[in-house]
Amino acid sequence: MADMALRRDGIEDAPLTVFASGATKKAQNFRRFRGSKRAAESSRGTRMKLPPFDYACPATLAEAVALLAAHGGEAKPLAGGQSLVPMLAFRLAAPALIVDLRKLDALRHIEITDEGVNLGAMVRWKDILEHPRLRQAHPLLVTAVEHVAHYQIRNRGTVGGSLAHADPAAELPGIAVTCDAKIVALGQAGQRIVHAADFFRGPLVTALQPDEIVSEIRFPAWPPARRFGFREFARRRGDFALAAAALFFDAREKKFCNVRVGAVGVADRPLRLAAVERLLEGGEIGKAAIAKAETAASAAVDPPDDIHASGAYRKTLISVMVERALQDAINRGGG
Numbered sequence: 001m002a003d004m005a006l007r008r009d010g011i012e013d014a015p016l017t018v019f020a021s022g023a024t025k026k027a028q029n030f031r032r033f034r035g036s037k038r039a040a041e042s043s044r045g046t047r048m049k050l051p052p053f054d055y056a057c058p059a060t061l062a063e064a065v066a067l068l069a070a071h072g073g074e075a076k077p078l079a080g081g082q083s084l085v086p087m088l089a090f091r092l093a094a095p096a097l098i099v100d101l102r103k104l105d106a107l108r109h110i111e112i113t114d115e116g117v118n119l120g121a122m123v124r125w126k127d128i129l130e131h132p133r134l135r136q137a138h139p140l141l142v143t144a145v146e147h148v149a150h151y152q153i154r155n156r157g158t159v160g161g162s163l164a165h166a167d168p169a170a171e172l173p174g175i176a177v178t179c180d181a182k183i184v185a186l187g188q189a190g191q192r193i194v195h196a197a198d199f200f201r202g203p204l205v206t207a208l209q210p211d212e213i214v215s216e217i218r219f220p221a222w223p224p225a226r227r228f229g230f231r232e233f234a235r236r237r238g239d240f241a242l243a244a245a246a247l248f249f250d251a252r253e254k255k256f257c258n259v260r261v262g263a264v265g266v267a268d269r270p271l272r273l274a275a276v277e278r279l280l281e282g283g284e285i286g287k288a289a290i291a292k293a294e295t296a297a298s299a300a301v302d303p304p305d306d307i308h309a310s311g312a313y314r315k316t317l318i319s320v321m322v323e324r325a326l327q328d329a330i331n332r333g334g335g
Contacts, residue, residue: 049089057100059216061107061186064099069188071097077213079122079161080100082153103213107160107215112137117219124263127244129154137248138219140228144171147230150238157329160214163199166206166269169240171232173200174270174279176264178246181219187212200269203281220265226250227332229325232264233317241265243314244299251333256280256289266318267302275300276322285333297322 010171058064068075074096078084087093101107107122108132117138119128128134128145148154148171162172163183176183178194183199185192188211196217199207208214232244244264250257259280261273276296283289298319302312 005260008249009033015306018089020047021133026074051088051091051096052095055096055100056097057103059103061104064104065186065188065211065214067097068213073210075099075210077160077164079158079164080150080156081161082157083165083167083179088091093134101213109216110134116221117141119159119217119219121158121163121214121215121216123159125149125154126248128159132210135225139220140222140246141175141219141228143228143230144175145244147171147214147241147244149231155239159217163214163217164208165287166200166202167240168203168267168269169242169244169265171241171244171264174244174246176217176219177270177272178248180260181217183214184218185209185212186215191215193218196234201270223250223332227329228330229328231325231328233321242309242318243303243321245318245325247322247325247329249329251285254257254285256283256285261293261297261322263297263301263318263322266301266314271301273297273300274321285330290323290330293326294319294323 032333042293056067058067062227064077067268076084076093076095076098078098079102084093084098101122104122107120107150109118109120110123110127112133117134125145125148128142145154149157157173162276163176166173173196177200179196181196183194183196185194185208187209192212194207201207226248227250228245228246228248232241234241241264243266245261246264247261248258249259250327259277261280262277263271273296276293277315279288279292279296298315301315301318303314303318305311309317
């Protein structure tokens with residue numbers, strides 16, 4: 001460990017304890033952010049938006065985990081910053097330490113193997129959309145990511161940030177649950193694998209321990225002939241979905257097989273609609289199945305009222321999204 005004191009405009013000179021591999025650790029990686037007098041107050045005397053925090057930019061995963069562990073539950077990792085920074089600005093989060101993960105290149109991998117697709121936590125939405133093989137290796141994933149926010153956010157937002165933030169209306173958590181993905185968490189006790197269905201515990205709440213970082217998400221292999229659909233509805237393109245449906249199935253002798261149906265934006269976490277899956281599994285592919293799935297989808301959820309929409313509206317909306325996504329999936333197979 002090393003104690004470092006810094007004096008720069010907007011940075012306090014109090015020492016910050018950091019975990020480092022040696023005494024030569026670069027000082028610019030570890031700062032205490034308090035804001036200068038000029039930054040803290042405008043001409044009207046209003047306070048700056050962000051709360052005070054210590055800042056660290058570790059060069060290795062081990063250092064990042066050690067920093068999180070040293071601060072108990074008072075540290076937050078920073079990936080793309082598209083969720084955490086707004087929360088800081090609105091004072092919905094006030095961590096003692098921000099651990100910037102931008103130097104952790106080990107988390108930027110995209111791997112496509114016979115076992116499936118593995119995405120590192122620092123992979124950006126832009127990286128997914130521009131990858132030459134991902135659309136074939138996992139078309140549902142890429143289709144869903146196309147709906148994520150706007151270009152500027154897709155250029156910075158990350159896989160790990162979305163998973164750890166756990167917004168109930170976000171696309172990636174919904175795809176993870178629908179596809180039975182596994183999320184890899186790394187902490188001082190080592191690596192552990194959490195099924196996506198067990199990872200999301202509620203709005204902005206996950207199974208991560210205070211010293212853990214999402215390092216990777218693993219999607220099972222995607223058969224080339226698999227049919228899929230993704231539909232979402234938002235007030236404006238790029239906004240969070242009021243409701244979204246993700247689904248896929250394999251067609252065998254004109255019947256549904258291996259059906260998965262997921263719903264986003266209609267509960268406190270992404271859901272698998274097991275009742276809809278059971279209704280479709282083994283049944284004949286056709287318009288009658290679509291009509292039954294539409295009705296079952298509405299019955300399977302009980303969304304609360306909120307400032308954006310009533311629960312009754314979302315129940316109707318998710319049934320429409322399931323109907324359209326299922327029709328898209330069937331059409332991809334030629335009928």
